[in-house]
Amino acid sequence: MKNMKFYGVGGQGVVTATKVMSSAVSLYEDKYAITVPAYGHERRGAPVYSDIIMDDKPITLNCFVYHPDVVIVMDETVVDKNVNIGAGCAEHTILVLNTGSREKAESLACQFGFKEVYYADATHIAVEYIGRNIPNGPILGVLAKTGIVSIESIETALIDFFGEKAGEKNAKSARAAYEKTAKM
Amino acid sequence: MAHYKMLDGNTACVEAIKMAKVKVVSAYPITPQSTIAEKLSEEVESGALDAGYIRVESEHTAMSCAVGAQLTGVRTATATASVGLALMHEVLNVASGCRVPIVMPVVNRSLASPWSLWCDHQDSIAERDSGWLQLYCENVQDIYDTMLMAYRIAENPEVLTPIMVCLDGFFLSHSMQKVLLPEQAEVDEFIGEYTVNNLKLDPEDPMVIDNLIGSDEITEMKYQQAIGFEKAHDVMLEVFEEFYQKFGRRKALVEGYRTEDAEAVVVTLGSMSGTAKYVVDQLHEQGHKVGAVKVVSFRPFPAKELRELLSGIKKVAVIDRTTGFGGEGAPMWVETKAALSDEYLVKGYIAGLAGRDIHTGTIEQVFRDILASDQAGEKPVWIDCNTEHAMNIREVNKYV
Numbered sequence: 223m224k225n226m227k228f229y230g231v232g233g234q235g236v237v238t239a240t241k242v243m244s245s246a247v248s249l250y251e252d253k254y255a256i257t258v259p260a261y262g263h264e265r266r267g268a269p270v271y272s273d274i275i276m277d278d279k280p281i282t283l284n285c286f287v288y289h290p291d292v293v294i295v296m297d298e299t300v301v302d303k304n305v306n307i308g309a310g311c312a313e314h315t316i317l318v319l320n321t322g323s324r325e326k327a328e329s330l331a332c333q334f335g336f337k338e339v340y341y342a343d344a345t346h347i348a349v350e351y352i353g354r355n356i357p358n359g360p361i362l363g364v365l366a367k368t369g370i371v372s373i374e375s376i377e378t379a380l381i382d383f384f385g386e387k388a389g390e391k392n393a394k395s396a397r398a399a400y401e402k403t404a405k406m
Numbered sequence: 407m408a409h410y411k412m413l414d415g416n417t418a419c420v421e422a423i424k425m426a427k428v429k430v431v432s433a434y435p436i437t438p439q440s441t442i443a444e445k446l447s448e449e450v451e452s453g454a455l456d457a458g459y460i461r462v463e464s465e466h467t468a469m470s471c472a473v474g475a476q477l478t479g480v481r482t483a484t485a486t487a488s489v490g491l492a493l494m495h496e497v498l499n500v501a502s503g504c505r506v507p508i509v510m511p512v513v514n515r516s517l518a519s520p521w522s523l524w525c526d527h528q529d530s531i532a533e534r535d536s537g538w539l540q541l542y543c544e545n546v547q548d549i550y551d552t553m554l555m556a557y558r559i560a561e562n563p564e565v566l567t568p569i570m571v572c573l574d575g576f577f578l579s580h581s582m583q584k585v586l587l588p589e590q591a592e593v594d595e596f597i598g599e600y601t602v603n604n605l606k607l608d609p610e611d612p613m614v615i616d617n618l619i620g621s622d623e624i625t626e627m628k629y630q631q632a633i634g635f636e637k638a639h640d641v642m643l644e645v646f647e648e649f650y651q652k653f654g655r656r657k658a659l660v661e662g663y664r665t666e667d668a669e670a671v672v673v674t675l676g677s678m679s680g681t682a683k684y685v686v687d688q689l690h691e692q693g694h695k696v697g698a699v700k701v702v703s704f705r706p707f708p709a710k711e712l713r714e715l716l717s718g719i720k721k722v723a724v725i726d727r728t729t730g731f732g733g734e735g736a737p738m739w740v741e742t743k744a745a746l747s748d749e750y751l752v753k754g755y756i757a758g759l760a761g762r763d764i765h766t767g768t769i770e771q772v773f774r775d776i777l778a779s780d781q782a783g784e785k786p787v788w789i790d791c792n793t794e795h796a797m798n799i800r801e802v803n804k805y806v
Contacts, residue, residue: 241582245412248584256545257414257582261523282680284545284577285765 224370225287226274229307230296233266235358238383239296240272243362246371246379247276254281269300276370292370294318296344296361298330308334318365320344320357327406339406340367342399351395352388359392363399373400408588408653415578418546418585419485419511419571420445422553424455425593426509429480432460432471434490438523440513440579442485457483465490469497469508476506477615479602481557484508487575488515488522491529495536501568502537502631504605504616507560508568509553510538514676514727515575516760524761525575527675527727531704531737537631539569539638540705544679546583549573551655557597558645564637566603572704574677576761588653596652635706642703659708661700662715664690668697670721670776673712673742675701678725678757678764685769696773701738709745721751723776725769726786727758735786753779754786762790 226243230236237259244255255276262270273287289310298321301307307317307330317336319327322343331339342364344357352359359380366373376396381389413421419442423431431450433443449455460475462468465486472482486494491512501508512530516522530540541556543549552571560569573579605615619627639659646657663683665671674682679700686698699715701708716722722742730736735743739754746752755772758764768790775787 241412244582248412249410254584257580259576259580261576261580281583283684283766284581284677284680286763288765 224276224291225289226276226292226294227287227290228272228274228294228296229300229305230270231266231300232268232270233356234296235356236270236296237272239294239358239361240274242358242376242379242383243365243371244274244276245383246362246375249382250375250378251371253278256281256284258284258286260286269303269305271305290315292316292318292365292368293336294361294365295330296320296357298326301330301333306334308336311335313337316340316368318361318368320361320364322346324404324406327404331406340364340403341406342403344399347395347399347402351398352391359395360399363396364403366396366400367403367405373397408586408592410584411587412582413546413550413585414580414582415543415546415549415573416441416513416580417445418550419553419573420449421587422550423483424449425590426481426554426557426597428455428457428483430458430460430472430475430482431455431484432462432468432475432482433484434462434465434468434486438486438488438490438515440485440487442511442513446483446485465493466497469494469501472508473497473501473504473506474607476508477504477602477605477607479600479606479608481600482508483510485511485513487513488529489518491533492517495533498533498536498538498568500616503627505566505603505631505634506568506605507566509556509560510568510570511549511553512570512572513575513579514572522760523575525577525677525727526759526761527572528729530570530572531728533570534705534737537567538705539567539635539703540572541569541703542572542676542701543574543578544677544700546578546581547585547655549578550585550587551649551653551657554593554596555645555649555657559638559641561600562637562641563603565634565641567631567634567638572676577677592652596649639706639708657702658711659703660711660715661702663698663700665697665699665715665719667695668719669695670723670773671697671699671716671719672769672772672776673699673701673722673724673738675704675725675727675738678727678769681764681766682769685766685773688766689770689773694773694777704738704741707741707745709741712742712745716746716750720749721753721776721779722746723753723755723772725755725757725764725772727764729756729759730786734784739786751776751779751782753782755789756786756791757789
C-alpha cells in the first residue's frame with residue numbers, strides 16, 4: 223500500500239490532480255487507488271489538501287492519510303500558511319515539489335526532513351504548454367518520475383479526463399515536466 | 407462487456423439512475439445538494455437520459471413531484487442530503503403511505519445546528535420511522551450495485567416501499583474509485599420495465615388517493631406497510647442472490663468479516679466498515695482475535711441474521727455515527743442490543759460526527775476499550791472526543 227498526500231492552494235486543481243492520478247493507476251496499471259478528498263470552506267488561494275490510497279489489491283481502508291509515503295506540494299507557500307507538509311512523514315517519504323529552484327527544494331527538504339526530493343517548475347511548464355498557471359498536469363509528470371506510476375499512464379489519464387484537445391496539452395505538459403524533473 | 411470506470415459515489419448513483427431509465431427527475435439544486443442533481447440535469451440535457459427534469463423550489467416539492475410523477479406509472483429520481491432530507495420529512499411519509507416505490511440516494515451529511523457540510527448519519531437515521539427501507543453502502547462499487555438492487559426490492563409487488571440508498575458524504579460521495587459497470591442490456595434484463603401497482607393516477611380513469619381516512623382503516627394500512635417491511639427482508643435475500651448469479655458480487659443484509667473465533671467484534675454502518683476490516687486484519691497480525699460486522703440494511707433491521715453472525719461472540723462494540731441524545735444508547739446500539747440476549751456485552755460508541763475522521767486509530771481504540779471492558783456502562787462512549795473540557799466550546803465569554 224502507498225499513501226499520498228497532495229498539498230496546494232485553492233484554484234490549482236489539487237483535487238483534480240488526485241482524480242487523474244487515481245484513474246491512471248486504477249484504469250491503466252491494473253492496480254487500485256481511491257481518492258479521499260478533504261472538502262471545506264475553500265476559496266481561491268487558501269491551502270487545500272487531498273489524499274490517495276493506492277494498492278495492488280482492492281482497498282478497504284477509507285480515511286484520511288496520516289502517514290504518507292509520497293507528499294506532493296503544488297504550491298510551497300502553504301508552508302507559510304501554517305501547513306506542516308512533514309506531518310506523519312517517515313524516513314522513506316518522498317517529496318514531490320513544484321519549484322524550479324534547487325535552493326527552495328533543499329531548504330524545504332531540510333526544514334521537514336525529506337531525504338528524497340523530485341522537483342520541477344510545474345507552474346511555469348503549465349503556462350508554457352496549456353497557457354494557464356494551473357500546475358496539476360505537470361506535477362503528475364514530476365510524480366511519475368518517482369516511479370510510482372508510469373508517465374504513459376498519466377498521459378492517457380489526462381487525455382481521458384480533459385478530453386482530446388485540452389487533454390493533449392495537459393499530457394504534453396506532464397511529459398515535459400517528467401523530462402525536466404530533477405532529483406535530489 | 408462490463409467495463410471499469412473511475413467514478414465518485416455521486417456519479418455512481420447517476421449511472422444507476424440513468425441505466426434504470428427513469429422518466430422524471432425532480433430536484434432542488436442548492437446546498438445541501440450533491441452533484442447527483444447537477445449531473446442528472448446534464449444527462450437529460452444531452453439526451454443520454456430520456457426524462458423530464460423539474461427544477462423545483464424545495465426538497466419538499468422535489469419529493470412531492472416524485473410521488474405524483476411515479477403514481478402516473480413511471481420511475482422517478484431525486485436525491486438529497488442533510489437538512490434537505492429533513493425538509494422532505496412530511497412527504498417521505500406520503501411516499502411510503504401511498505406505497506410509491508421511489509429509489510432515492512441520500513448523501514449522508516450532518517444536520518444543523520451548528521451548520522456542517524460533512525458526513526454523519528443524523529439525516530437518514532432521523533428518518534428511521536418514515537416508512538422507507540434504508541440500505542447503507544461501503545464503497546463506490548457497492549453504491550452502484552445497491553442502487554440497481556434497490557429498484558428490484560422497492561418495486562416488488564409484495565414490498566411496494568420506497569428505499570433510501572445511503573452513501574457517506576465525501577468519504578463516498580466524492581471519493582473516486584474503480585467501478586465495474588455492466589452493459590445496458592444486462593441492467594435492462596435485471597431491473598426490467600416499471601409497472602405501476604395498486605394506486606395509479608390516470609386522467610382517463612380517475613382515482614382519489616391520499617384522502618382523509620377514518621381511524622377504522624389507518625391502523626390496518628400501517629400494518630400493511632409493516633408487512634411490506636417483512637416481505638422486503640425476504641425479497642432482499644432473493645434479489646441479492648440473483649444479483650450475485652448475474653454479476654458475481656455478493657451482498658447480504660448484514661456482513662461478517664473474520665467473525666469465526668472472534669473474542670470481540672465491531673458493528674459498523676457505511677464507509678467506516680472498510681476501515682474496520684483493515685484494522686481487523688492488522689490486529690490479527692498482532693494476535694488479536696477480532697472481527698467486524700457491517701450492517702447493510704438498517705430498515706428492515708436484520709436482527710435474526712445479526713444474532714446468528716454474533717453467536718458465541720461475547721463482546722460487541724457498536725459504532726454509531728449519530729448522537730442518540732438522551733437514550734441509553736444511539737440507534738444502532740439500541741437495535742443490536744435488542745437483537746441479543748443479556749449474555750452479550752454490547753457497548754456503544756459514538757464517532758465520526760460531522761465528518762470527523764473514523765481512522766484506523768479510532769477503530770483500534772474501540773477494540774482496545776471493548777477487549778478491556780467487562781460491562782457496557784450506562785451510556786455510550788464518545789470516542790475521539792475531548793469530553794473533559796467540552797463545555798468550553800459553548801461558553802460565551804464575550805462579556806468576561
